[in-house]
Amino acid sequence: MLWYKAWLETRSRFLTCLATLTIFCAVFVGHAQGLIRPEWKTDYNRLLFVTQQFIVTMWILAVVLLGMGGIVRERAIGTSSLTLSLPVSRARLLGIRVGVGVLEAIALAVVPWATVFLVSSLARMPILISQVGFYVLLLIAGGSAYFAMAILVSSLVESEYTAPAVAFGLVLLTAIVFDAWLRPFNLWRLLTGDFYIDRHTYLISWPFPWRGVLASMSAAALMLSTSISVIQKREF
Amino acid sequence: MFFKLTPTTGHPLYLQLMQQIRHATESGALHDGDQLPGIRTLAEELVVSPNTVAKAYSELEHDGLLELRHGSGAFICVKRRTRSLADHVQGARRQLRDLIEHLREEGLLDEEIKRAFEAELLYPAEILRKR
Amino acid sequence: MTDTPVILTRNLTKSYGGFAAVQELNLSVGSNRITAFLGQNGAGKSTTIKMLLGMIRPSRGEGTVLGKRITDAEENRAMRRKVAYVAENKPLYNYMSVEQTIGFASSFYPDWRSDFATKLLNEYKLPPQRKVKALSKGMRTKLALLLAFARRPELLILDEPSEGLDPVGIEHLLQMLVAQAAEGVAIFFSSHQIAEVERVADHVCILDNGRLLVDASLDQLRQSYRRIDLVFASAPQEREFRITGVERIQTKGHQMSVFASGNAEAVIERARDLDAVSVEVAPVGLREIFLETVKEN
Numbered sequence: 001m002l003w004y005k006a007w008l009e010t011r012s013r014f015l016t017c018l019a020t021l022t023i024f025c026a027v028f029v030g031h032a033q034g035l036i037r038p039e040w041k042t043d044y045n046r047l048l049f050v051t052q053q054f055i056v057t058m059w060i061l062a063v064v065l066l067g068m069g070g071i072v073r074e075r076a077i078g079t080s081s082l083t084l085s086l087p088v089s090r091a092r093l094l095g096i097r098v099g100v101g102v103l104e105a106i107a108l109a110v111v112p113w114a115t116v117f118l119v120s121s122l123a124r125m126p127i128l129i130s131q132v133g134f135y136v137l138l139l140i141a142g143g144s145a146y147f148a149m150a151i152l153v154s155s156l157v158e159s160e161y162t163a164p165a166v167a168f169g170l171v172l173l174t175a176i177v178f179d180a181w182l183r184p185f186n187l188w189r190l191l192t193g194d195f196y197i198d199r200h201t202y203l204i205s206w207p208f209p210w211r212g213v214l215a216s217m218s219a220a221a222l223m224l225s226t227s228i229s230v231i232q233k234r235e236f
Numbered sequence: 237m238f239f240k241l242t243p244t245t246g247h248p249l250y251l252q253l254m255q256q257i258r259h260a261t262e263s264g265a266l267h268d269g270d271q272l273p274g275i276r277t278l279a280e281e282l283v284v285s286p287n288t289v290a291k292a293y294s295e296l297e298h299d300g301l302l303e304l305r306h307g308s309g310a311f312i313c314v315k316r317r318t319r320s321l322a323d324h325v326q327g328a329r330r331q332l333r334d335l336i337e338h339l340r341e342e343g344l345l346d347e348e349i350k351r352a353f354e355a356e357l358l359y360p361a362e363i364l365r366k367r
Numbered sequence: 368m369t370d371t372p373v374i375l376t377r378n379l380t381k382s383y384g385g386f387a388a389v390q391e392l393n394l395s396v397g398s399n400r401i402t403a404f405l406g407q408n409g410a411g412k413s414t415t416i417k418m419l420l421g422m423i424r425p426s427r428g429e430g431t432v433l434g435k436r437i438t439d440a441e442e443n444r445a446m447r448r449k450v451a452y453v454a455e456n457k458p459l460y461n462y463m464s465v466e467q468t469i470g471f472a473s474s475f476y477p478d479w480r481s482d483f484a485t486k487l488l489n490e491y492k493l494p495p496q497r498k499v500k501a502l503s504k505g506m507r508t509k510l511a512l513l514l515a516f517a518r519r520p521e522l523l524i525l526d527e528p529s530e531g532l533d534p535v536g537i538e539h540l541l542q543m544l545v546a547q548a549a550e551g552v553a554i555f556f557s558s559h560q561i562a563e564v565e566r567v568a569d570h571v572c573i574l575d576n577g578r579l580l581v582d583a584s585l586d587q588l589r590q591s592y593r594r595i596d597l598v599f600a601s602a603p604q605e606r607e608f609r610i611t612g613v614e615r616i617q618t619k620g621h622q623m624s625v626f627a628s629g630n631a632e633a634v635i636e637r638a639r640d641l642d643a644v645s646v647e648v649a650p651v652g653l654r655e656i657f658l659e660t661v662k663e664n
Contacts, residue, residue, distance in 0.1 A: 001470070001471045001474040001475070004471070005460070005463075005471060008460075008462055008463065008467075009462065078456050078458055079458040079459070079460060080422075080458075081422070081452070081454035081456070081458050082454070082458035082459065082460070084420070084421070084422050085420055085422075085447060085450075085452040085454075086447065086475055087444055087445070087447040087448035087475055087476075088444065088475070089440065089441075089444055090440075232440070235422065235423045235424060236417070236422040236423065241566075243562070243565035243566045244562065244565055244652045244653075244654075245650065245652070246589050246592070246649075246650025246651050246652050247589060247650060248585075248586040248589045248590060249566075249586075250586065275549070276546070276549035279545050279548075279549055280542055280545050280546055280549070283538065283541045283542055283545055283566055283567065284545065284566055284567060285400075285401045285545065285548060285567050285568065285569045286545060286548050286549040287399070287400065287401075287548075287569045288569070291586075351647075354649075355646075355647045355648060355649075
């Protein structure tokens with residue numbers, strides 16, 4: 001029933017973000033179509049590229065929001081005595097929360113893009129499923145670092161409102177830092193495909209940037225294991 | 237059977253229960269062969285620990301007033317010895333009644349008489365024998 | 368009857384910087400007993416309970432609950448399957464309904480008794496569909512207690528269980544505790560309500576400033592503690608009465624009040640030897656025992 005609990009806890013956040021993202025995409029892409037004709041393929045691809053940029057930004061914010069919660073927050077609201085008296089290990093509690101979050105993150109990437117694909121197909125605009133797949137996979141795998149960061153922050157910072165403030169602050173900070181000094185390592189640019197978009201056709205070119213994505217996933221794994229040990233050592 | 241235990245007096249509850257059961261047998265409210273409620277039932281009714289009831293029953297069994305039959309319950313057992321004890325108590329009460337009347341005539345209030353009795357009864361028997 | 372203690376600690380200590388919340392605690396709580404854990408706020412009761420359940424790590428010392436080491440995460444977790452704990456603030460998840468809460472709790476305990484849970488649900492008159500956040504304080508308390516009673520724990524740990532209940536609720540709680548005890552559940556509860564403790568507890572532990580000051584059966588306390596009020600012809604000497612068992616002496620003019628945790632006979636003898644004009648002995652209720660013990664510390 002821990003999955004059910006984690007779902008109940010994130011349900012409204014998740015559904016709100018999902019609705020926002022999906023509606024935005026549908027409107028954005030659907031509205032722009034009226035100005036585009038099939039021969040303006042490049043412009044349409046460029047539109048999709050811009051859409052991905054929006055999706056990535058909103059997805060990152062949504063996923064950070066979903067990463068909030070957990071037993072550290074429960075201590076602030078007073079229910080940690082109940083959760084921690086359950087015959088369940090702390091690692092499992094965190095693991096299930098992460099599991100639910102990952103499923104929600106995947107849905108947040110897949111559903112909006114599926115909507116874009118649907119809208120495009122209905123309007124008979126050109127859209128390659130491989131491109132959609134590329135964008136989605138890039139987002140989920142590469143973006144895992146952001147989710148893991150949110151999990152780590154929620155395991156360290158106790159107050160109900162300080163934790164999201166710190167998490168969003170870090171997102172902003174990394175955006176600035178990466179943009180100012182570490183351009184080649186800019187995660188946002190990686191996720192939006194900025195590094196390998198063909199400026200003529202506005203299509204993402206293969207091969208899939210495995211190195212960058214794996215680096216992000218390794219960072220995610222590191223942050224998650226740190227979260228687990230932080231939680232295990234903490235006193236409640 | 238109505239038992240009333242007062243926890244705040246500082247008098248152990250199991251002793252109070254024992255006294256009340258004894259009193260019931262002496263006054264005739266409980267007869268030989270009557271069944272007392274099970275430990276759990278009585279504990280829940282009086283809202284006291286089951287150990288209290290168990291201890292009272294066990295002590296009374298030791299004194300011969302109660303017979304604990306495994307599985308069936310607790311049964312009153314007024315043996316001849318206990319009956320003469322009951323007579324003894326009746327006699328003592330008559331004496332007490334006379335004494336109390338006498339003390340009242342001397343001008344003592346009931347409260348004062350009661351406190352005097354309680355104070356005297358709290359001296360363990362050993363000290364009094366020493367004097 | 369040999370019973371291994373359900374809770375056993377050895378020199379259990381918890382310090383926060385220079386402050387010792389719990390000091391060298393040697394607790395032994397028997398099974399088949401109702402043990403009350405008394406202490407002022409901040410005496411270390413909740414800290415002790417949290418150490419037993421693995422929420423806080425002891426600074427020093429060790430302990431076992433149901434034979435499992437409290438400091439081993441895995442053993443502690445296995446033990447928690449058989450221990451029901453209700454914290455002082457009666458925690459519940461606000462976003463769940465009464466039904467969902469019961470369903471949630473039941474999924475963790477294989478010995479959950481659904482019929483009993485349903486019976487309590489009806490007795491407590493808890494609306495199954497209502498969300499916890501919409502429940503009154505009394506109903507929340509009852510629900511939290513229901514979750515603990517409906518499993519078959521071997522040990523029930525309750526922190527101030529009657530807080531938030533009206534007198535009818537308290538009566539029902541005490542009946543429930545007695546019923547659980549009759550079924551063999553060991554009960555360890557902390558309470559500020561001395562009257563309740565005096566009714567149902569078999570054993571009392573008094574904690575003050577992190578130290579265990581009293582650890583005795585309630586009957587033993589009732590049979591040993593005495594207050595002896597003495598009146599003398601001339602001003603009495605306190606040092607004459609500093610005998611074993613005497614905890615506190617108060618003198619006012621020709622009167623002396625002696626509070627003894629035992630050995631009252633010796634005090635009476637001494638009083639008589641010193642030609643006391645009046646000797647009055649009275650038993651002491653738990654409230655006074657607690658207050659005097661804590662004052663003395």
